[in-house]
Amino acid sequence: MSEEDESMSELEEQEKEEQEKETTYGKEDKRGGVLDYIMSLESVPPKLPPKLELLRTRVLCNNDAPDHTDTIQYSGAYASLGVDNSLRLDHFCKSFRVEVIRLEEDELEFDMIGIDPALANAFRRILIAEVPTMAIEKVLIANNTSVIQDEVLSHRLGLIPISVDPRLFQDLGEDNDYNEKNTIVFKLHVCCEQKAPRITVKSDQLKWSPYGSQFPLESKDSHPNASSKPKTYTSFSCSQDALPEFIKNPIGPKDSDIIIAKLAGGQEIELEALAVKGIGKTHAKWSPVATAWYRMLPEVVLLKEIEDEIAVELKEKCPVGVFDIEDIGNGKTRATVAKPRACTLCRECIRGGKEWEDRVSLHRVKDHFIFTIESTGALPPEMLFIEAVKILEAKCERVITELS
Template sequence: MGIDNSVSAEKFCKNFKVEISRLTEDDMEFDMIGIDASIANAFRRILIAELPTMAIEKVLMVDNTSVIADEVLLHRLGLIPLDADPRHFEYMSENDVPNERNTIVYKLHVSCKKGSPWLTVKSGDLEWLPEGSRLPLASPAQSRDKQKTYTSFSRSQNDILEKPLGVKFKDITIARLGPGQAIELEVHAVKGMGKVHAKWSPVATAWYRMFPEVVFRKEIKGDNAEKLVKKCPVNVFDIEDLGNGEKRAVVARPRACTLCRECVMGPSREQVELRRVRDHFIFTIESTGGLPPEALFTEAVRILEEKCERVISELS
């Protein structure tokens, strides 16, 4: 009897399940059962490239006498994960003016005094400015006219946000300053998506694998069972006592299988078969910190739903 590869809404509603096996603040692992590989891959691509997040886009440099070039310093700043919920902010277009709804402003002002040891500048040194700029910063054209402007907000972001903003990890090294060196700058973080630049990707990684299935073609007993158990590097197999001194190998932890194929090497190759379950995927999401992983998956489902609605609308 062949495998049923037909697709129908009734079959999907009957078989689809999501089972969470691990959930922490930074990552989650869950099973998606009853879907096609194309759907699993759609979620992966949306998570990486189409979920918005906040990241540093513009840097207004006042002073940088460190050994790190401006371009390298700016690149490092852009990749720092921000502890800011993108759902509270709007996208900023070219003609928009920075305000409390589309821009987050941070200041970095550190210096190493002469005669002091080297100073490590970390991401925790970034200071959130809820009311916009405090430094008089100017564009090149304005500098020629000796005019200075401020990026001030009409009202403080404290009034519209649930919690203070900052960086997700405070121990990321940005630079090291020698005696007499200093960095003074202001950065503007805006909303964007990973398909524009990787700094806006909300996940460190999002990946999936088919659920492994280990099948015995015939029972493996005695010494052969002991050898099979010792051969597996991830302890997929275990020993079952049958009584009267007899033992046999059983598949105790199929989820741990990495398909390294050690079990099908040597004398056991005719007794063990490795397969993959076609409609069962083990999905892993590692968040960079802007949103918890379960919220990222919920947002990915919402985006895929909007895409489907748009297609249906165009067809009708």
């Protein structure tokens, strides 16, 4: 082969290599952009050093106070190391997940993994203040001779959770037109006979009135038409118990043993209560949760082997039983972390001098949240979380629409 042919073959090989590089670069660009291609090069460190990675992903719970509690979510934080730390949608979709730990009738515990604290707190605030429910708003008192004042009695009635799906009702308009689509009416009439023992009025004595209010509306007309039906405080066009949603699920208080009042002999309460739709931001009685809270996942690390008497002492120091003791043979035992999730970060295990701080390290995982929802009973807790997701989604869509 001539020198000219050899030079031509070398040029062709170089061009082929360049084409392969461009093809590889193009594929990486389609998958994750230029940044992913750069991060795949050997000269770029694939991840942060262990020390920085610990500070980025963990809260260090020292003996006196937690440290490194801030979340670092901007791209330039570790730019000098070639690591992009910005929040990216593709990485979020891969890492985010929800794991249900415990589900009961009115309580739900689940893990939210791979999410920023701001979003976790947004769900908590929406659950408390923005998921709508039905609650007693207006009380029409015909007779109240008990020791409880009218306004206190009305307030107690408003705080009684009502077992009904609020999604079946509309919001009360500005015209205050109480009808079967936006109002639930309850009536209460209890009387204690003279010289009879004291009686307790409970929430199970609140009776659903599917036909609406029965109290006649006060009229300015001094000569009302006797043949016409007297107007009431509601304008129901049909009975609510005829609707298919309520045939098998009658409306009533969630709990039947909530004490409303106590009546002595000769005392009486007669009233009607009108429940409407609202949110907890307006008043706490509309909040669908007894509480909604979260905490970061605790992480307990033994920095060295803890054996024999010291292991027993460590187990006794923890009030919630995070540590356990296992037999390692030859008459020796050592401490192990049996239930790290139960850790409340009381820090008893690291108190007692520097020697204990050198044995045990306590952390919190910054992007792993243990979320607990306790429902008041209007909706099951898993449904409350779904409604909170829908509300947050609607907020995001509204912001995007206004910006565009």
